[in-house]
Amino acid sequence: MFSPTPYFKNKEIQSLLNTSKLVSLDLNGLIVDDEPVQVMATNKVFSPYGVTINNEYWITNCVGKNAHKFFEKIIKDFNIDNHPEIKPVKELVSLKNRYYIELIKEKLSTIVREGVLEFIDYINSKVFFRKAIVTSAEPEELEAIAGEKGLNITGLFDILITGADVKKSKPDPEIYLKLIEKSRTAPEFIIAFEDSEAGVKSATKAGIRCIAVPNRFTKLQDFSSATLVISNLTQDAEIIRENNLVITRIKAQKRSNKLREIEKLMAKGNKFLSTRVPIMCGAMTWVSDVHLVRAVNRAGAFGVLASGNMPPEQLESNIDELKKTDKIFGVNLITIAPNFQNHLEIACRKKVSHIIFAGSYPKASEVKKAKDSGAKVLCFAPTQQIADRMVSFGADGIILEGSEAGGHIGPVSTVVLIQQFLFEMREIPIFIAGGIASGKMVLHLLLMGAAGVQMGTRFVLSKECTAHQKFKEAFIRAQARDAMATPQFDSALPVIPVRALKNKGMKNFAKLQLELLKKLEEGKIDRTQA
Known part of the structure; x- marks a missing residue:
C-alpha cells in the first residue's frame, strides 16, 4: 500500500512496494548469503562416500531448490545410490541440517546481505504492510538463521512458510499459493523478493509480482519472469534489468493512486483503532x-x-x-x-x-x-x-x-x-x-x-x-428475508428486540409472550413476574 515515507530512492522500486499489502522475503540467499555454508554442510554429509560438490555443480543443480530434491540428484549423478553405507535421503538431509546449524552459528554475522535488516525494519515500521518469510528451507534452518539464537527476526513476520509446509519445492508455485491462502491476500497485492530463478518462477506462476535480488551464486540465472531485477536491498538499490516495466509502471501508478485515496479515507479510523x-x-x-x-x-x-x-x-x-x-x-x-x-x-x-x-x-x-x-x-x-x-x-x-x-x-x-x-x-x-x-x-x-x-x-x-x-x-443457507426482529405484542410486557434467523426458538418466544400477557390480564401474575 501507499507509504508516506519511501525506503528506496529509486522511484520504480518504491512504486512496486507502495502498491503492496504483503511483502514476502525468501530466506537462503536473500536474507543471508549462505550458499558457501550450504556447500560446506553438504560436502560434510557426502565426504564418507567420496563425493565433493564444487561451486559450479551447486549453482547449476542446488541453488533455490529443496534439499531432498537435490540430494536425490547428487546420489544419482555421482552413482552412489548402491553404496553399501548410503543412508536414506531423509536421514542425509537431517544430517546436513545439523551440520549447517553448527556452521551457521559461527558465520551468521558475516553473511547477512547488505541492507536486508534495514529493509525489514522499514516494512515492520509500516502498519499497512503484512510480512512473510517464504522459504524452501527446513524449519530448523529458519530457526537457526532468523530465530531467537540467530538474527531474532521471526517475531517481526506475520506468516512463516517453510519446505515442511508443502509437498513440492520451488519453482513449483505451491509454496506461494499457500501464502495466498494463508494470508487471504489477492496475489496482485503481494510483492515477493527472491534471489534465485527457482524462487522467482515459483512466485510468478502463482500470479505474484516478484523482485529478484541476485547474489554472487545466482547472478547468471534466468530472471526473465521477474518484474524487476535489482542490485541489493539497500536504500540505494539500482535496477539491473526491467521486464515489461512500461506496462508495470502504468498499472502500478493507477493502483497506487487508488490506494492513496483509500488510505486517506481510512486514516481517521486506522489511527483511532x-x-x-x-x-x-x-x-x-x-x-x-x-x-x-x-x-x-x-x-x-x-x-x-x-x-x-x-x-x-x-x-x-x-x-x-x-x-x-x-x-x-x-x-x-x-x-x-x-x-x-x-x-x-x-x-x-x-x-x-x-x-x-x-x-x-x-x-x-x-x-x-x-x-x-x-x-x-x-x-x-x-x-x-x-x-x-x-x-x-x-x-x-x-x-x-x-x-x-x-x-x-x-x-x-x-x-x-x-x-x-x-x-x-x-x-x-x-x-x-x-x-x-x-x-x-x-x-x-x-x-x-x-x-x-x-x-x-x-x-x-x-x-x-x-x-x-x-x-x-x-x-450460509439463509436468505436476507429469513432474519427478523423479535416482536413486542403489548407495552405492558416490554421486549428489547433481538434480530436473528427465524427458527423454533423465535416462535416459542412469541408464544411465551402471548401466554404471559394472557396470565397478566387474568391477574394470575403481576407485571414484574411477567
Missing part, C-alpha cells in the same frame, strides 16, 4: 473469544472481546491471555449485565486499550472511569438522541448501530441514522454497524464520512471462528 483497515469485529457473546480476536488483529482489523455476562475471573483470564500477544484490542461491556460493574473494574485495572459500552448506554461517571484508565471509549448509539448524549458524556467514538444488525438492536435503520447523525458529526470518529457485509459497502460508508465499520455476523463465517459448523451453515 491502530489498524491497517478500520473494520471492527463486533462482540458476539461466546463467539468473539480470544482466538477470534487474535485472528482479526492479525488480519489488520480490530478484534473485540465479548464479555457478555461471563464470570469476572474468566474475563480477567481472557484479557491476560490476549495481552501476551496483543497490545491493542477492545473489550465490550454489557451495561445491563449483572456482572457489568465487575467487568468495568477489571477492564480499567487491566489497562485495555479500548472499552466499548453496549447493551444500553452507560452513565457519565462510567465513561469517565473508563477514560481515566487510559482507554479509548466507544459507545453504541441506536438513535440520534443517545448518540448526542454519549458525545456529551465524553465518548471518544460512536458506533451507530441500525436495526439491520444481528443480536440486540435499536428502533432506527442504519440508513436513517447515517443521515441524522453521521452527516452532522465530524468531531469524533463514527463507526457504522448493521447490515454491512461487503468491501464495496465499507468503501461507500468511508466516502460518506464514517471512520470505519463494525461487522459481526460476517466474521462468524470465518474459518478462525470457533462457532459450531452447523451454526455457520445456517447463515
Whole structure:
C-alpha cells in the first residue's frame, strides 16, 4: 500500500512496494548469503562416500531448490545410490541440517546481505504492510538463521512458510499459493523478493509480482519472469534489468493512486483503532473469544472481546491471555449485565486499550472511569438522541448501530441514522454497524464520512471462528428475508428486540409472550413476574 515515507530512492522500486499489502522475503540467499555454508554442510554429509560438490555443480543443480530434491540428484549423478553405507535421503538431509546449524552459528554475522535488516525494519515500521518469510528451507534452518539464537527476526513476520509446509519445492508455485491462502491476500497485492530463478518462477506462476535480488551464486540465472531485477536491498538499490516495466509502471501508478485515496479515507479510523483497515469485529457473546480476536488483529482489523455476562475471573483470564500477544484490542461491556460493574473494574485495572459500552448506554461517571484508565471509549448509539448524549458524556467514538444488525438492536435503520447523525458529526470518529457485509459497502460508508465499520455476523463465517459448523451453515443457507426482529405484542410486557434467523426458538418466544400477557390480564401474575 501507499507509504508516506519511501525506503528506496529509486522511484520504480518504491512504486512496486507502495502498491503492496504483503511483502514476502525468501530466506537462503536473500536474507543471508549462505550458499558457501550450504556447500560446506553438504560436502560434510557426502565426504564418507567420496563425493565433493564444487561451486559450479551447486549453482547449476542446488541453488533455490529443496534439499531432498537435490540430494536425490547428487546420489544419482555421482552413482552412489548402491553404496553399501548410503543412508536414506531423509536421514542425509537431517544430517546436513545439523551440520549447517553448527556452521551457521559461527558465520551468521558475516553473511547477512547488505541492507536486508534495514529493509525489514522499514516494512515492520509500516502498519499497512503484512510480512512473510517464504522459504524452501527446513524449519530448523529458519530457526537457526532468523530465530531467537540467530538474527531474532521471526517475531517481526506475520506468516512463516517453510519446505515442511508443502509437498513440492520451488519453482513449483505451491509454496506461494499457500501464502495466498494463508494470508487471504489477492496475489496482485503481494510483492515477493527472491534471489534465485527457482524462487522467482515459483512466485510468478502463482500470479505474484516478484523482485529478484541476485547474489554472487545466482547472478547468471534466468530472471526473465521477474518484474524487476535489482542490485541489493539497500536504500540505494539500482535496477539491473526491467521486464515489461512500461506496462508495470502504468498499472502500478493507477493502483497506487487508488490506494492513496483509500488510505486517506481510512486514516481517521486506522489511527483511532491502530489498524491497517478500520473494520471492527463486533462482540458476539461466546463467539468473539480470544482466538477470534487474535485472528482479526492479525488480519489488520480490530478484534473485540465479548464479555457478555461471563464470570469476572474468566474475563480477567481472557484479557491476560490476549495481552501476551496483543497490545491493542477492545473489550465490550454489557451495561445491563449483572456482572457489568465487575467487568468495568477489571477492564480499567487491566489497562485495555479500548472499552466499548453496549447493551444500553452507560452513565457519565462510567465513561469517565473508563477514560481515566487510559482507554479509548466507544459507545453504541441506536438513535440520534443517545448518540448526542454519549458525545456529551465524553465518548471518544460512536458506533451507530441500525436495526439491520444481528443480536440486540435499536428502533432506527442504519440508513436513517447515517443521515441524522453521521452527516452532522465530524468531531469524533463514527463507526457504522448493521447490515454491512461487503468491501464495496465499507468503501461507500468511508466516502460518506464514517471512520470505519463494525461487522459481526460476517466474521462468524470465518474459518478462525470457533462457532459450531452447523451454526455457520445456517447463515450460509439463509436468505436476507429469513432474519427478523423479535416482536413486542403489548407495552405492558416490554421486549428489547433481538434480530436473528427465524427458527423454533423465535416462535416459542412469541408464544411465551402471548401466554404471559394472557396470565397478566387474568391477574394470575403481576407485571414484574411477567
